[in-house]
Amino acid sequence: RINEKRLMSDLHATCEWGKGERWGDGETDIGMSRLSLSDADKQARDWFAETTQSLGCKVTVDAMGNQFAVRPGTSDGVPVYAGSHLDTQPTGGRYDGILGVCAGVEMLKTLNDNWVETSYPVGVVNWTNEEGARFPKSMVSSGVWAESIPLEDAHNLKSVIPANDTATMKSELERIGYLGSTPASYKSTPMAAHFELHIEQGPILEAGDRRIGVVRGVQAYKWFTVTVRGRDSHTGATQFRHRADALLTASKMIIASHKIAHKHSALASTGILTLKPGSTNTVPGFVQFSLDIRSPRNETVDEVEAECKKAFEEIAAGEDIDTGSAPSERHCSVEWKTDFVSPATFFHDDCIKCVQEAGNDLCGQGEVKDLDIGAWGKFMTSGAGHDSVYTNKRFPTSMIFVPCRDGVSHNPAEYSSPEACADGANVLMGAVLRYDKL
Amino acid sequence: RINEKRLMSDLHATCEWGKGERWGDGETDIGMSRLSLSDADKQARDWFAETTQSLGCKVTVDAMGNQFAVRPGTSDGVPVYAGSHLDTQPTGGRYDGILGVCAGVEMLKTLNDNWVETSYPVGVVNWTNEEGARFPKSMVSSGVWAESIPLEDAHNLKSVIPANDTATMKSELERIGYLGSTPASYKSTPMAAHFELHIEQGPILEAGDRRIGVVRGVQAYKWFTVTVRGRDSHTGATQFRHRADALLTASKMIIASHKIAHKHSALASTGILTLKPGSTNTVPGFVQFSLDIRSPRNETVDEVEAECKKAFEEIAAGEDIDTGSAPSERHCSVEWKTDFVSPATFFHDDCIKCVQEAGNDLCGQGEVKDLDIGAWGKFMTSGAGHDSVYTNKRFPTSMIFVPCRDGVSHNPAEYSSPEACADGANVLMGAVLRYDKL
Ligand SMILES: NC(=O)NCCC(=O)O
Ligand SMILES: NC(=O)NCCC(=O)O
Numbered sequence: 001r002i003n004e005k006r007l008m009s010d011l012h013a014t015c016e017w018g019k020g021e022r023w024g025d026g027e028t029d030i031g032m033s034r035l036s037l038s039d040a041d042k043q044a045r046d047w048f049a050e051t052t053q054s055l056g057c058k059v060t061v062d063a064m065g066n067q068f069a070v071r072p073g074t075s076d077g078v079p080v081y082a083g084s085h086l087d088t089q090p091t092g093g094r095y096d097g098i099l100g101v102c103a104g105v106e107m108l109k110t111l112n113d114n115w116v117e118t119s120y121p122v123g124v125v126n127w128t129n130e131e132g133a134r135f136p137k138s139m140v141s142s143g144v145w146a147e148s149i150p151l152e153d154a155h156n157l158k159s160v161i162p163a164n165d166t167a168t169m170k171s172e173l174e175r176i177g178y179l180g181s182t183p184a185s186y187k188s189t190p191m192a193a194h195f196e197l198h199i200e201q202g203p204i205l206e207a208g209d210r211r212i213g214v215v216r217g218v219q220a221y222k223w224f225t226v227t228v229r230g231r232d233s234h235t236g237a238t239q240f241r242h243r244a245d246a247l248l249t250a251s252k253m254i255i256a257s258h259k260i261a262h263k264h265s266a267l268a269s270t271g272i273l274t275l276k277p278g279s280t281n282t283v284p285g286f287v288q289f290s291l292d293i294r295s296p297r298n299e300t301v302d303e304v305e306a307e308c309k310k311a312f313e314e315i316a317a318g319e320d321i322d323t324g325s326a327p328s329e330r331h332c333s334v335e336w337k338t339d340f341v342s343p344a345t346f347f348h349d350d351c352i353k354c355v356q357e358a359g360n361d362l363c364g365q366g367e368v369k370d371l372d373i374g375a376w377g378k379f380m381t382s383g384a385g386h387d388s389v390y391t392n393k394r395f396p397t398s399m400i401f402v403p404c405r406d407g408v409s410h411n412p413a414e415y416s417s418p419e420a421c422a423d424g425a426n427v428l429m430g431a432v433l434r435y436d437k438l
Numbered sequence: 439r440i441n442e443k444r445l446m447s448d449l450h451a452t453c454e455w456g457k458g459e460r461w462g463d464g465e466t467d468i469g470m471s472r473l474s475l476s477d478a479d480k481q482a483r484d485w486f487a488e489t490t491q492s493l494g495c496k497v498t499v500d501a502m503g504n505q506f507a508v509r510p511g512t513s514d515g516v517p518v519y520a521g522s523h524l525d526t527q528p529t530g531g532r533y534d535g536i537l538g539v540c541a542g543v544e545m546l547k548t549l550n551d552n553w554v555e556t557s558y559p560v561g562v563v564n565w566t567n568e569e570g571a572r573f574p575k576s577m578v579s580s581g582v583w584a585e586s587i588p589l590e591d592a593h594n595l596k597s598v599i600p601a602n603d604t605a606t607m608k609s610e611l612e613r614i615g616y617l618g619s620t621p622a623s624y625k626s627t628p629m630a631a632h633f634e635l636h637i638e639q640g641p642i643l644e645a646g647d648r649r650i651g652v653v654r655g656v657q658a659y660k661w662f663t664v665t666v667r668g669r670d671s672h673t674g675a676t677q678f679r680h681r682a683d684a685l686l687t688a689s690k691m692i693i694a695s696h697k698i699a700h701k702h703s704a705l706a707s708t709g710i711l712t713l714k715p716g717s718t719n720t721v722p723g724f725v726q727f728s729l730d731i732r733s734p735r736n737e738t739v740d741e742v743e744a745e746c747k748k749a750f751e752e753i754a755a756g757e758d759i760d761t762g763s764a765p766s767e768r769h770c771s772v773e774w775k776t777d778f779v780s781p782a783t784f785f786h787d788d789c790i791k792c793v794q795e796a797g798n799d800l801c802g803q804g805e806v807k808d809l810d811i812g813a814w815g816k817f818m819t820s821g822a823g824h825d826s827v828y829t830n831k832r833f834p835t836s837m838i839f840v841p842c843r844d845g846v847s848h849n850p851a852e853y854s855s856p857e858a859c860a861d862g863a864n865v866l867m868g869a870v871l872r873y874d875k876l
Binding site for chain 2: 089090091131132133136138150160161162163164200201202203219221223231232233234235236237238239240242245247248250251252254255258260261263267269270271272273274275277278279281282283284285290292294324325326339383384385390395407408409410411412
């Protein structure tokens with residue numbers, strides 16, 4: 001069993017780097033704002049490297065800044081990894097990603113304390129920019145490692161926080177000293193398997209009073225940038241019929257995407273919107289917004305995308321006029337760019353079995369097995385993407401979920417109890433050791 | 439008669455400071471981006487001071503940076519002013535404001551060339567931050583001068599361009615050396631009358647093939663900042679029914695304001711929208727947007743405001759669910775702040791008469807008088823606010839409009855022909871000289 005106190009004290013200690021908004025009175029009731037490749041992220045990375053080295057690991061950094069810490073086994077061979085990420089949302093919490101990495105480090109400490117020798121090496125990996133918040137492609141560095149995303153595309157990604165930042169992933173990797181010399185490829189840093197502990201980020205486990213979620217896969221999603229072009233004009237001197245109002249048009253599009261997704265039991269969300277010129281008395285002639293479409297089924301994501309494309313064209317052309325809207329003789333144009341595609345993911349049966357067994361071992365036989373939830377029956381489907389999506393493309397992978405309060409995530413008040421965190425860390429270690437045996 | 443070539447060459451020369459976007463192939467087919475109290479604005483101000491001094495004027499700068507250049511008359515007394523502004527929108531044109539000031543300077547040159555002595559002094563005034571683009575209160579410096587806006591409120595106004603700028607009006611006035619020692623008050627720099635030449639910024643004169651518009655008044659308007667607060671949450675892991683999506687909510691409000699204004703034949707416009715945290719996979723928990731409501735009638739502006747307040751409350755509380763929207767168990771809050779109020783303005787009959795006579799003198803008897811347009815009969819109502827709104831509160835005022843292409847303004851492609859500019863400058867000078875006689 002892992003050491004719950006030590007796990008939580010490591011987790012909260014590392015959360016000193018990149019502290020965010022306070023949301024409660026407790027000592028650690030503070031969110032996180034540790035954007036990928038920021039100074040705070042560098043501090044967390046340095047801690048990860050120093051700590052795992054002091055525990056006897058060899059640490060490799062690749063060309064995407066991914067950090068691989070490996071503890072030797074009785075025999076040489078390809079390591080089984082526990083992995084997640086240390087970057088956060090701009091207004092994120094203390095658990096998303098961080099718990100997975102800290103639980104991996106806690107696993108190393110527990111193995112050392114108990115003089116456990118594994119048959120093959122075991123490792124912990126910290127993936128770069130999983131969130132896709134600062135550089136808007138989620139899981140981009142495991143994506144490059146899986147050779148699903150070209151290195152150059154990833155290196156050239158531009159920071160979107162703060163607005164008008166000119167940094168790229170490459171320039172920031174260089175700046176903080178994490179542009180590693182090892183190629184970012186599963187061929188250079190192969191894995192026997194990859195296990196990821198994560199907070200659920202949804203309400204299912206909490207509602208069902210379950211301690212452990214065995215994750216069967218991850219829903220499909222696509223990210224787009226939509227650009228609406230109209231005409232800058234005077235708010236006081238331009239009648240509605242002479243306007244091409246890019247913001248009014250974008251507002252209609254956001255609502256349309258919501259309705260179309262709802263009809264398909266899918267999700268559509270806009271998290272970023274910028275406009276030009278940005279003056280109280282100028283009708284904006286330019287709006288750009290992000291669109292994130294998700295569903296457990298690839299086909300549904302494609303259907304929502306196609307319907308949104310059609311609806312947005314009609315809205316831009318002014319064909320949407322419903323009761324009460326003023327028609328206009330001038331219209332907007334609309335343009336789509338696809339930023340990121342992550343098809344539905346199905347994890348490996350061997351890994352799922354290891355997680356299930358480790359869960360039953362902790363919680364009692366049957367506790368985990370009988371969980372009858374999620375889109376595909378008895379195991380869970382993750383609503384969020386994870387680096388495990390990409391490791392699964394190359395090597396056996398699965399995930400462990402633990403409950404988080406109210407299902408809240410990407411919010412400073414994100415919270416999982418110390419007991420839940422310890423449960424997850426125990427199942428993570430159990431799954432890694434089971435796979436090592438396998 | 440003024441010198442058309444010289445007027446246009448002065449106008450375009452000053453437009454070298456703060457050049458904006460190119461929109462055509464011609465030498466001067468370039469918009470303006472000369473934000474108030476920027477370095478470029480300082481250059482234009484320096485030109486104004488040096489030029490008017492070299493023409494024999496005494497220049498006074500007040501505590502809002504307003505520049506008053508006065509040419510002596512035969513007798514001492516309170517001057518008749520021609521005035522407008524040299525600041526522009528972030529994506530503005532070469533005529534809005536700039537034409538009025540340059541025509542004032544051209545008037546001084548013409549009077550000097552022809553050894554014209556006026557009975558009393560005549561002046562030209564350059565008002566600070568008329569646009570309200572950088573510091574979001576339009577006509578704020580004539581407003582302080584009229585003692586309608588407290589000096590401290592104006593000095594503390596924060597720059598909104600670029601986003602996150604920390605400058606205030608006062609700090610920028612100090613930085614560029616235009617925090618004058620004269621109190622910003624109509625008592626310190628009184629006027630016999632104020633005449634302002636401006637491009638129409640609307641399509642009426644062009645459509646009616648009219649050279650000169652006699653302006654009867656300015657429509658009412660109010661500016662608000664609306665803040666919507668929801669909850670940051672994960673776009674992939676948060677079902678619609680658990681969201682409090684501040685951007686979806688704001689989108690509905692923008693559309694509602696448009697419909698309400700349309701119903702009242704008024705205008706409602708949003709030119710600024712910012713959100714937090716601004717990440718593709720986080721539902722925004724915070725949105726702030728500007729709302730600009732206008733109508734020729736004060737009561738209509740108040741009605742639109744009241745109906746928007748009611749509608750926004752309902753939308754925030756999730757009571758708006760129409761066909762196809764997903765309901766939510768969580769709601770947003772909404773808050774209004776009033777930033778600026780400019781009631782409907784009616785100019786002074788004496789000044790209107792001077793403009794009308796000067797127009798008839800230029801265009802032929804009856805040309806101006808018979809113009810049967812606008813909300814109040816034969817004279818025009820300005821859709822845009824102008825510093826003349828505030829001078830009119832203290833001293834007789836009116837305005838002269840000249841046609842601009844397609845009614846386009848607050849856009850780089852804003853354009854008035856040299857002939858139209860010269861027409862306006864001639865009527866401006868004619869009106870000033872007539873009032874001097876009066
Ligand atoms: N776990 C997590 O929040 N990942 C970010 C990628 C996503 O948007 O789903
Ligand atoms: N003339 C002009 O564009 N003034 C700006 C103030 C307004 O918004 O009407």
